[in-house]
Amino acid sequence: MDGLMRRRLLAGEVHVWCSEPSELERNGLVASAQALLSSDEHERMRRFRFEGDRLTFLATRVLVRQVLSRYEPIAPRDWTFVATSHGRPEIARPSSALRFNVSNTSGLVVLAVTHRLTVGVDVESLSRPAPIEVADRFFAPAEARVLQSLPPSERTRCFFEFWTLKESYSKARGLGLAIPLDRFWFTLEPCRRPRLEIDPLLSDEAEAWHFAQLRPTTEHVIAVCVRRSGETDGDITLGWHRFG
Numbered sequence: 001m002d003g004l005m006r007r008r009l010l011a012g013e014v015h016v017w018c019s020e021p022s023e024l025e026r027n028g029l030v031a032s033a034q035a036l037l038s039s040d041e042h043e044r045m046r047r048f049r050f051e052g053d054r055l056t057f058l059a060t061r062v063l064v065r066q067v068l069s070r071y072e073p074i075a076p077r078d079w080t081f082v083a084t085s086h087g088r089p090e091i092a093r094p095s096s097a098l099r100f101n102v103s104n105t106s107g108l109v110v111l112a113v114t115h116r117l118t119v120g121v122d123v124e125s126l127s128r129p130a131p132i133e134v135a136d137r138f139f140a141p142a143e144a145r146v147l148q149s150l151p152p153s154e155r156t157r158c159f160f161e162f163w164t165l166k167e168s169y170s171k172a173r174g175l176g177l178a179i180p181l182d183r184f185w186f187t188l189e190p191c192r193r194p195r196l197e198i199d200p201l202l203s204d205e206a207e208a209w210h211f212a213q214l215r216p217t218t219e220h221v222i223a224v225c226v227r228r229s230g231e232t233d234g235d236i237t238l239g240w241h242r243f244g
């Protein structure tokens, strides 16, 4: 699984990489993928009850290790990671300017990589019905009102667009679901970037962040949130990392 094409990240860029976990099995790569994991990762993988979750976890680790090694002359096996107090994994060693965040859903694992920029990513599958009641309970009132006003056929897509944007922001801030989801909200308009508004209670400025929505397949939606870097405005590109 080595010999991958080298890549370069410019300041302000975000490279988003997608992979299909099932490819590891299809291409007979499960054993060689496991050989890339640290002992901690092996331990975490063993704790999953379902085979599908184990494969997704494995695919996520391999995606992170192999893609980071496209940008730095480090072997995939040699990266070590540390989790923040809120659970966000970051590179521990070797020291690197690369920053990343990962997300997974049914059939897809996604990684966003930047050079020094704080980034959050979230992916969801549109193949299951949206839990609309979650919006009524946890989203900001403005978002819940938009969802209620839509015909049922459009609600699932809109719910997951809001959800992925909200998670991408909370993951970029490194807080995960510790952030109150009703204290920030998005406005979606055709052909325009999603617009964020934040309650002063969260002590943050909406202008500090840049968002993009991507559709890697007809079934999946991705949102990316990256901290603005001054002169650049987040050039966000999507690519596929094949396990093969």
Ligand SMILES: CC(C)(COP(=O)(O)OP(=O)(O)OC[C@H]1O[C@@H](n2cnc3c(N)ncnc32)[C@H](O)[C@@H]1OP(=O)(O)O)[C@@H](O)C(=O)NCCC(=O)NCCS
Pocket: 057, 060, 085, 086, 087, 088, 089, 101, 102, 103, 104, 105, 121, 122, 123, 167, 170, 171, 172, 173, 174, 175, 176, 177, 178
């Ligand atoms: C982060 C969180 C929102 C993920 O939600 P999800 O939709 O289930 O999962 P996703 O697939 O989108 O993302 C999972 C990935 O996000 C990353 N992640 C975990 N915690 C994160 C955080 N606080 N901020 C940013 N990213 C985080 C991890 O890489 C994780 O994948 P991995 O465990 O395979 O490495 C949720 O797990 C959460 O809120 N975690 C925080 C829990 C916490 O506060 N723990 C305190 C320590 S006990």
